[in-house]
Amino acid sequence: MPYAVDYGDGYFGSRDPRAEVQEVFIEANRLPERFARCRHFAIGETGFGTGLNLLQTLQQWRRHAPPDAFLSLLSLEAHPLSPEDLERIHGYLGLDDPDSRALREQYPPPIPGLHRIDFPGARAVLTLGLGDAAPLLAQVRGHIDAWFLDGFAPRNNPALWNTGVFRQVARLSRPGATFGTYTAAGQVRRDLEAVGFTVQRVTGHGRKRERLTGTFQGLRVAPSPPVAHELHHVAVVGAGLAGLATAHALQRRGIRATILDPDGIAGGASGNPAAVLLPNLHPRDTELNDLALAGMRRTRALIDQMEGTTRERLRLASGVAFHGISTHGQKRVARLREAGGAGTSLLLDPEGPRCADAPHVYYPQGLAVDMAALCRALARALPPVRTEVVTGVEPGAAPDGGVRLETSAGTETFDAIVLANAAGRGRSLCPEQAAISTVTGQMTRIAAPLPDWGGYVATGQGYCIPGPGTSAWIGATYRRTEGAGDARDPSPLAEDDAANLRHLAWVPGLEHAEAIQVLEHWAGERAVVRDRLPLVGHSRLDRNGRILLNLAHGSRGLLYAPLAAEWLADHLLGLIEPLEATTAARLDPARHADQSPGGSSEA
Structure with missing residues (x-):
């Protein structure tokens, strides 16, 4: 059985974890009957642990919910298991269904904040929050219909079982929201009552004498969120x-x-x-980096889903290297390297492959599509x-x-x-x-004597997406017009093809523009605001x-x-x-x- 040494407590309260989840959380919140008559439902959990609670809930959701209903799951975890430990515990629990595999495949890096995991076959999403519960819950927006108040025992984990956390639980709760928990501690009962829950002691699971359930009656500590x-x-x-x-x-x-x-x-x-999925990282703006991480994860999940549905290959290349070609680019590379993995949301590899000698960073999750x-x-x-x-x-x-x-x-x-x-x-x-400006950008598809540098996208001044044989897409120009209503004719221009080739002369095989054949081009208008x-x-x-x-x-x-x-x-x-x-x-x-x-x- 998995055991948390730092908290002196096990991840499960009994020798039958599945039965424990069914009684303490699913039945305590009357989920099967509520699932059967809902359009949208949201569940919050204060301790993700192994994910068993939510995976077993997804089984009930698949069984009872209407075919057009949608489930939103929120779970918090201050000390996430490593991917290897999660897989090992899932093997012990016999969790190898589509939902548990989707969880392991999308399990986020250990970066504090909110991470979205998609369960498309179950019509459900999980928002997994990594970090301390009270400050993280204060940043969450939405409404909860049922709570799993889980986590290590209150005496061992007081940071999770306190009024600061319960005030946020109450803030997020819809009127009539329910909860179930394994604990029966008197202070937990009094704190929950203080923020607006009615609380009942019921028979505990297994050898546990008592546990708590309850219903939210209304906020006593802050105004209710708008419906x-x-x-x-x-x-x-x-x-x-x-x-x-x-x-x-x-x-x-x-x-x-x-x-x-x-x-x-x-x-x-x-x-x-031929568009490039590339994180917009900043060496000192961790919030912008977290936004980039969330965007990378969502876009890749959407592409995976569409490729799985249509059986059509949408990706043109995997991996993106940013090369410091200009002085500004070299400074950017140096600053990103100094920020390190945590400061850049673990999105970059300082080394990676290279197709030029310039300083560079590599984004293994980047791609062209x-x-x-x-x-x-x-x-x-x-x-x-x-x-x-x-x-x-x-x-x-x-x-x-x-x-x-x-x-x-x-x-x-x-x-x-x-x-x-x-x-x-x-x-x-x-x-x-x-506030919107219109920018015209042009892509150029070329045939050139490109070496095989590994199939990833090279960026620096412009970007080059290698294609089949000796072909590649290169681009893109960035012509700004005066305003949103003043966009010029976006028809491709020969001078923009020449500009794309000039900007990418640093790429091996593109040094001599006269040896390169233009096969086709594409141009379009892009709407942007000042901060991009x-x-x-x-x-x-x-x-x-x-x-x-x-x-x-x-x-x-x-x-x-x-x-x-x-x-x-x-x-x-x-x-x-x-x-x-x-x-x-x-x-x-x-x-x-x-x-x-x-x-x-x-x-």
């Missing part, structure tokens, strides 16, 4: 990666999504045939995209009213609207788009919170758009959000209120 809107039908304006990922996230949660875009699927910048193909794969599982032009959005007068969408075909009302439309061509539908982060959250167009934004993904959209889609869907439904509150605030559209477009070319 999420009741949603059934949401309009998504925009059929690029941001819009399609948003519609996909909503549909997974049982919400009908109508997608509108006059340019059809990936008609704008998301039509890029056919973004247009990814969008088409997403669209196959969604309702057909409607190609009407959206001309206006009008919020409802009452909080429980819908939002009206004006299109070239007429006016419709939806429970909520997500604006994920690209900038340019007069499609400004909200005041936040005033997207606009994700509420629009000030609607005080009732039913108009949301997933905009300005022109810089690293592949990194942030799928993560932003998950956050928006969970936020709309009041489920556990995948980002800590302070991290999510980095994307808040209000940060650019009353600002004009701007920003210099990206390094």
